[in-house]
Every structure is written in C-alpha cells, then in structure tokens.
Amino acid sequence: MTDKPRLPTGQTLTEDFPVLHCGDIPDFDANSWDFRIFGLVEREVALSYEQFLELPHDRITADFHCVTTWSRFDNMWEGVKSRTVVDLVVLKPEAKFVLIHCEQGYTTNLSLAEFLDDDVIFARKWSRADLTKEHGFPLRLVVPKLYAWKSAKWVRGIEFLGSDQRGFWERNGYHNHGDPWKEERYSSQE
Ligand SMILES: Nc1nc2c(c(=O)[nH]1)N[C@H]1C(S)=C(S)[C@@H](COP(=O)(O)O)O[C@H]1N2
Ligand SMILES: [Mo]
Numbered sequence: 001m002t003d004k005p006r007l008p009t010g011q012t013l014t015e016d017f018p019v020l021h022c023g024d025i026p027d028f029d030a031n032s033w034d035f036r037i038f039g040l041v042e043r044e045v046a047l048s049y050e051q052f053l054e055l056p057h058d059r060i061t062a063d064f065h066c067v068t069t070w071s072r073f074d075n076m077w078e079g080v081k082s083r084t085v086v087d088l089v090v091l092k093p094e095a096k097f098v099l100i101h102c103e104q105g106y107t108t109n110l111s112l113a114e115f116l117d118d119d120v121i122f123a124r125k126w127s128r129a130d131l132t133k134e135h136g137f138p139l140r141l142v143v144p145k146l147y148a149w150k151s152a153k154w155v156r157g158i159e160f161l162g163s164d165q166r167g168f169w170e171r172n173g174y175h176n177h178g179d180p181w182k183e184e185r186y187s188s189q190e
Contacts, residue, residue: 006063008180011071017126018070019134026103026154028138035139036157037088040095045088049138053124055080060119062144064151065180077142079123082115085158095160099167100141103154108167109176110143110150112160119144122155147178147185 007013030049038044047055059078065071091112098115100108114120123142124131131137136153143150149169170176175184183189 007071008065010183011065011069014070014072017072020066021153023104025133038157039160040092040162041160042090056084060121062119064148066148067174067185076127077121077123078125079121082120085122091160094162097161097164099159099161099165100152100155101157101159102152103156106152106168108150108152109165109170147180149174150178
C-alpha cells in the first residue's frame, strides 16, 4: 500500500502565509456586524458579534491548498465548527447545499454534507492569535479538504439551498467542487 502524499500534485509548499483575495479588506464594526443563517431553515437567525463569541469553540489543525499552487501545512485554527452553527437552526428537509456569504458580495458554495465535515470551522484565530484583517478578521470559513477559495474570509452568513448555486470563483472560471487531490482547478474540467 502506498500512502497518499501530503502535498497534492501541482502544489508547492510554502512556510509563509500568503494573502490572497480580490477587492479591499473590509472594515469591521462590532456593533453592526451580524451573522445570518437563512434560506431553507424553519426560522432564520441573526447572531450579533457578542452572541457569536459565546458559541462553543473548537480547534483544528489542517493543511491549506490554494489553487494558485501554494500549500501551507499545519495551520491551527480556532473558532466555531460548522456543525455548532447549523445546530442553532432547524433545517428544512430540502436543504442540500450551502452558499457562504461574505462582505462585499463574495460567495462560495458547498454541498451540505461537505460543509458539515468535522474539520470545517468558522475560524476566529490562527496559531492562537486573532486572525489578522488580511486573513479574514473577524471571521473566516476554513474548509481544509477543498481549495482555499472555499475558505471564505470576512464571512457574514450561511444560506441553505435546495439546489447548488455557484459562488464567486465558481462562476469565474474555477471548479464547482475544488478537490485538490483530484486537481479540480477549473470549471472547464467539469
Ligand atoms: N471574502 C473573500 N474570501 C476569500 C477570497 C476572496 O477574494 N474574498 N479569496 C480566497 C482565496 S482564492 C484564497 S487562496 C484564500 C486565501 O486566504 P489567505 O489570504 O488567508 O491566505 O482566501 C479565500 N477567501
Ligand atoms: Mo486561492
């Protein structure tokens, strides 16, 4: 048996933590910030920043793979797991997909099953320190098993959907799924 190599094909290991996004770094105001859970739920919820901080926190350590070919191993993230957030609402049975909504209209899509994987976390901290603004403060999603454009920074909400709806990069040339182990990089491969 051969073990799966730790670095996916086509990736190069880096020890820094590059910053990558389009648009500006959004301002954060704790008084107006909220986190919306909406779409196919029995009752929509909007959490204030304070309420979000009170949710139970967890930690994961995971590798991070950007489609532009850099990977960074062993990132320690601390925050609120996707399951903890989903448990705040009652999903309608038709809910099968999620669309993550961020500041300035950035979005990314996931199947509900992959969103609920045990390593998916809304991170507030990286390496035990608060996220820096450029890495998504106050809150970013981390989806270790998929390319990093799914790890949306400056998250403000989750929408539950009955059918898959492509997010920002998924509409702009990148793969709908984005598994680095299958090199699902571009929508032209679908
Ligand atoms: N809101 C938002 N989140 C985003 C992006 C973005 O443009 N906007 N870019 C994504 C991409 S392409 C990558 S590789 C990672 C990079 O995260 P980092 O800047 O913390 O390394 O953020 C992702 N999250
Ligand atoms: Mo990326």
